[in-house]
Amino acid sequence: MAQEAAFTSSAMATALENSSVSYEELADIEKEFDDAETEIIRQQVALTAPLYVKRAELLSKIENFWPLVLEQAPPDIDQFIQPSDSALLLSSLTSLSVDNFEITSADKNGDPRSVAIKFEFAENEYFENKVLEKKFWYRTAADGWSGLVSEPVKINWKKDKDLTGGLLDLVIKAWEVEQSGKGASSKKGEPNDAQKALMKKIEGTGMGGLSFFSWFGFIGRRVTEEVSKEAIKREAARRKGEKVAEDEPMTEEQEDQEDLEMSLEIFPDGDDLAIAIAEDLWPGAIKYFTQAQEQDALSDLDFESGDEDDEAGSFQGLSDDDEAPPLKKMRS
Amino acid sequence: MAQEAAFTSSAMATALENSSVSYEELADIEKEFDDAETEIIRQQVALTAPLYVKRAELLSKIENFWPLVLEQAPPDIDQFIQPSDSALLLSSLTSLSVDNFEITSADKNGDPRSVAIKFEFAENEYFENKVLEKKFWYRTAADGWSGLVSEPVKINWKKDKDLTGGLLDLVIKAWEVEQSGKGASSKKGEPNDAQKALMKKIEGTGMGGLSFFSWFGFIGRRVTEEVSKEAIKREAARRKGEKVAEDEPMTEEQEDQEDLEMSLEIFPDGDDLAIAIAEDLWPGAIKYFTQAQEQDALSDLDFESGDEDDEAGSFQGLSDDDEAPPLKKMRS
Numbered sequence: 001m002a003q004e005a006a007f008t009s010s011a012m013a014t015a016l017e018n019s020s021v022s023y024e025e026l027a028d029i030e031k032e033f034d035d036a037e038t039e040i041i042r043q044q045v046a047l048t049a050p051l052y053v054k055r056a057e058l059l060s061k062i063e064n065f066w067p068l069v070l071e072q073a074p075p076d077i078d079q080f081i082q083p084s085d086s087a088l089l090l091s092s093l094t095s096l097s098v099d100n101f102e103i104t105s106a107d108k109n110g111d112p113r114s115v116a117i118k119f120e121f122a123e124n125e126y127f128e129n130k131v132l133e134k135k136f137w138y139r140t141a142a143d144g145w146s147g148l149v150s151e152p153v154k155i156n157w158k159k160d161k162d163l164t165g166g167l168l169d170l171v172i173k174a175w176e177v178e179q180s181g182k183g184a185s186s187k188k189g190e191p192n193d194a195q196k197a198l199m200k201k202i203e204g205t206g207m208g209g210l211s212f213f214s215w216f217g218f219i220g221r222r223v224t225e226e227v228s229k230e231a232i233k234r235e236a237a238r239r240k241g242e243k244v245a246e247d248e249p250m251t252e253e254q255e256d257q258e259d260l261e262m263s264l265e266i267f268p269d270g271d272d273l274a275i276a277i278a279e280d281l282w283p284g285a286i287k288y289f290t291q292a293q294e295q296d297a298l299s300d301l302d303f304e305s306g307d308e309d310d311e312a313g314s315f316q317g318l319s320d321d322d323e324a325p326p327l328k329k330m331r332s
Numbered sequence: 333m334a335q336e337a338a339f340t341s342s343a344m345a346t347a348l349e350n351s352s353v354s355y356e357e358l359a360d361i362e363k364e365f366d367d368a369e370t371e372i373i374r375q376q377v378a379l380t381a382p383l384y385v386k387r388a389e390l391l392s393k394i395e396n397f398w399p400l401v402l403e404q405a406p407p408d409i410d411q412f413i414q415p416s417d418s419a420l421l422l423s424s425l426t427s428l429s430v431d432n433f434e435i436t437s438a439d440k441n442g443d444p445r446s447v448a449i450k451f452e453f454a455e456n457e458y459f460e461n462k463v464l465e466k467k468f469w470y471r472t473a474a475d476g477w478s479g480l481v482s483e484p485v486k487i488n489w490k491k492d493k494d495l496t497g498g499l500l501d502l503v504i505k506a507w508e509v510e511q512s513g514k515g516a517s518s519k520k521g522e523p524n525d526a527q528k529a530l531m532k533k534i535e536g537t538g539m540g541g542l543s544f545f546s547w548f549g550f551i552g553r554r555v556t557e558e559v560s561k562e563a564i565k566r567e568a569a570r571r572k573g574e575k576v577a578e579d580e581p582m583t584e585e586q587e588d589q590e591d592l593e594m595s596l597e598i599f600p601d602g603d604d605l606a607i608a609i610a611e612d613l614w615p616g617a618i619k620y621f622t623q624a625q626e627q628d629a630l631s632d633l634d635f636e637s638g639d640e641d642d643e644a645g646s647f648q649g650l651s652d653d654d655e656a657p658p659l660k661k662m663r664s
Contacts, residue, residue, distance in 0.1 A: 012400050012621055019394040026618050029387050033615070036379045043375055047368045055361050062351040068344050283365070286358050289344055 028239055041112040045100045055286070056097065065289065066096045069281065072288045076276045084163055085212040092124035098282040101135065113138035113148075115278045126163065128156040134216055136274045139223040140231040142247055148271040149220040151175065155213060163211035167266055170198040171217040174264065191260060198264050210266070218270025222261065360571055373444040377432045387618070388429065397621065398428045401613065404620045408608045416495055417544040424456035430614040433467065445470035445480075447610045458495065460488040466548055468606045471555040472563040474579055480603040481552040483507065487545060495543035499598055502530040503549040506596065523592060530596050542598070550602025554593065 016023065059065045067090040070081065081089070097118045102110025118133040132155065136148040152171045155164075162169070174194040177183045183192050191199055238244045250258070267273075281288065348355065391397045399422040402413065413421070429450045434442025450465040464487065468480040484503045487496075494501070506526040509515045515524050523531055570576045582590070599605075613620065 011396070012404075015394050015396050015400060021390055021393050023622070025390060026622065029383065029390060030618050032383050032386075033380065036376075036383060040372060040376050040379060044368075044372045047372060048365065051361065051364050051368060054364075058353055058357060058361060061353050062347050064343065064347050068347060072344075286362050290355070290358065 031235070031239065038112060041100075042103060045103060045112055049104070056095075059285070060095070064090065066285075067091075067093045069285050069288050070096075072291065073281055074276070074288075077273065077281060080210075080215065080273060081212045082163075082209055088124060088126050088163070092121045092126075093119060094122050095120040096277075096282070098278045102137070111138040115148075115274060117274060117277055125158060126161045127158055132216060134218075134274070136271065137225070137228075139221075139225070139228040140235070141221060141223045142227060142231050143250075144231075144235075145221070147220070148274055149223055150218050150270065150274070152219060153216040155216060164214045164217070164266075165205065165211075167198075167201055167205060167210075168214055168217045170194070170201050171219075171264075171266055174198045175219065191264075195260065195264060198266075202264065202266065207266070215267045215270055215273055218267040218274075219261070219265060220271055221258070363567070363571065370444060373432075374435060377435060377444055381436070388427075391617070392427070396422065398617075399423075399425045401617050401620050402428075404623065405613055406608070406620075409605065409613060412542075412547065412605060413544045414495075414541055420456060420458050420495070424453045424458075425451060426454050427452040428609075428614070430610045434469070443470040447480075447606060449606060449609055457490060458493045459490055464548060466550075466606070468603065469557070469560075471553075471557070471560040472567070473553060473555045474559060474563050475582075476563075476567075477553065479552070480606055481555055482550050482602065482606070484551060485548040487548060496546045496549070496598075497537065497543075499530075499533055499537060499542075500546055500549045502526070502533050503551075503596075503598055506530045507551065523596075527592065527596060530598075534596065534598065539598075547599045547602055547605055550599040550606075551593070551597060552603055553590070 016026075070077070070089055070093070071086070073081075095118075097120075099116045099118070100112050100114065101116040102114040103112045114135070114137045116133055116135045118131060120131050121127075121129065132153060134150060134153050136150045138146065139149050140146040152168070152175050154172050155162075155168060157163075157169075174192075174197075177192060177194040183194075234244050234247075262268075348358075402409070402421055402425070403418070405413075427450075429452075431448045431450070432444050432446065433448040434446040435444045446467070446469045448465055448467045450463060452463050453459075453461065464485060466482060466485050468482045470478065471481050472478040484500070484507050486504050487494075487500060489495075489501075506524075506529075509524060509526040515526075566576050566579075594600075
């Protein structure tokens with residue numbers, strides 16, 4: 001109820017105003033919790049690394065494990081997978097893996113929230129690539145925003161098999177122009193030729209049933225590693241009470257530029273999908289794999305014809321001496 | 333689509349059967365991840381303990397902080413709070429806290445997933461208690477189930493002010509009989525007098541709009557500390573490959589007893605609510621508190637009459653030199 005929410009929120013504003021606590025103090029303690037959480041992720045990655053290696057070895061022996069897991073994925077992943085994507089994945093996906101690459105590589109001081117998501121494929125009729133890997137860097141912007149940013153990944157589609165209908169290629173093209181530094185059009189904030197082509201394509205495409213593979217085109221905000229490091233340093237100094245230069249607000253040109261980039265984003269929730277894969281699907285893969293079987297066995301009960309050999313809730317094919325406890329609901 | 337799910341799940345069963353991997357191997361690696369997760373929780377509690385102390389000091393200065401946070405709670409908490417509960421909470425709740433008591437107490441080897449949730453109240457017209465604290469112990473049962481169990485908490489309602497309409501008192505009564513060991517009725521599995529009274533009350537009560545305070549009556553499965561320790565030891569031995577005695581299946585009497593207890597549970601999702609409070613509301617309290625203000629400020633934009641002094645997205649009362657960055661979306 002909007003009215004109730006409005007009441008509560010103005011009550012909150014009042015409560016804060018009437019207290020001796022500033023919004024900044026609240027934001028600061030939240031930042032401390034955030035830092036602690038980041039440290040915990042670092043420890044978690046270290047602790048679970050050998051387990052993931054062990055698990056990968058096990059799962060590599062189960063045919064179609066990852067395609068079947070994707071079929072069972074929760075809505076925030078499943079909603080993006082079209083029937084034609086399913087066909088490709090089920091027939092050709094051989095492996096999926098997530099790597100917190102900024103801390104597993106040589107530079108152990110990187111951000112543990114950055115993830116590389118890798119899909120491995122067998123020979124297939126859609127594209128040449130054996131591996132499609134997309135990296136997401138956790139960055140902090142000058143205005144205080146923080147989150148995942150990425151780069152588009154080129155897929156070498158076979159003839160007439162481009163599931164994105166050419167959209168991904170136009171994103172790659174516009175990105176290459178942007179990276180070359182020669183992307184300026186005659187008027188700043190106005191689209192250059194590559195961007196115009198992409199814009200035209202987007203306008204002509206029903207973005208509703210877009211292929212999952214357009215996710216490889218997600219870019220997000222443009223925040224370089226240097227800008228990020230500077231923003232983090234400044235924030236830390238401010239919290240220590242040191243004097244820091246005021247953030248320069250974005251110029252109108254810069255804002256227009258950012259608006260343009262955001263309008264050309266072909267997969268706006270690409271960062272959310274990355275988080276869903278890295279933090280839900282990847283750790284919970286076995287749970288999703290077996291959950292389907294548990295549900296199926298339970299629904300079989302409704303149709304039981306009184307066959308006493310059926311053990312309710314256990315898996316088909318399980319021998320008597322392999323009685324395993326039901327998988328616990330994992331605290332996530 | 334049920335058909336699609338059924339196809340996938342039988343495909344999964346087939347995939348597993350055709351592999352050299354057993355369901356037990358999958359369950360074992362899941363258990364190893366579970367153990368790692370428990371260790372991480374232990375580290376997280378240690379790391380964040382001083383931050384929660386610091387935060388509590390800050391929040392104690394903001395009047396009505398916790399009642400306002402509860403008003404903003406996500407659906408899985410909010411759905412249980414009735415209007416009459418709201419009135420009580422808003423006028424009298426002074427503090428809410430969560431304590432992983434099994435590891436913060438002297439015995440540091442306890443389970444970090446056990447939580448004590450404490451509500452503190454000012455003098456109010458509903459009940460005498462200044463503090464209502466409910467403990468949840470993380471236990472493992474002989475059949476492999478694991479999760480939170482609790483005990484009912486007595487509320488000293490003032491005359492004609494019992495928001496649970498007498499239900500909670502009957503739960504307490506039945507529990508006391510159960511704990512005394514004198515709970516056996518003439519026939520095992522049949523309800524004793526206290527249980528009959530509770531059963532009758534439940535039947536006569538519309539359980540739909542039940543007061544949030546009936547949550548204090550949640551009990552869950554009966555799994556003692558001894559049974560839990562034994563089950564955990566046995567599980568560890570089995571995973572090491574040692575020979576362990578077969579689990580004794582429940583007798584029919586024991587099953588009837590458990591069914592009876594489950595039917596007398598006045599708040600079946602009490603463990604889920606505990607988890608929502610301990611793992612979402614408690615860590616995210618400031619986020620929930622300020623989120624309402626952010627949403628309110630944004631919706632104010634729709635009705636802007638061109639007043640240039642309104643800063644979009646910033647909080648009312650915020651002075652110019654207190655420009656704080658927007659609270660980041662915390663990775664949960």
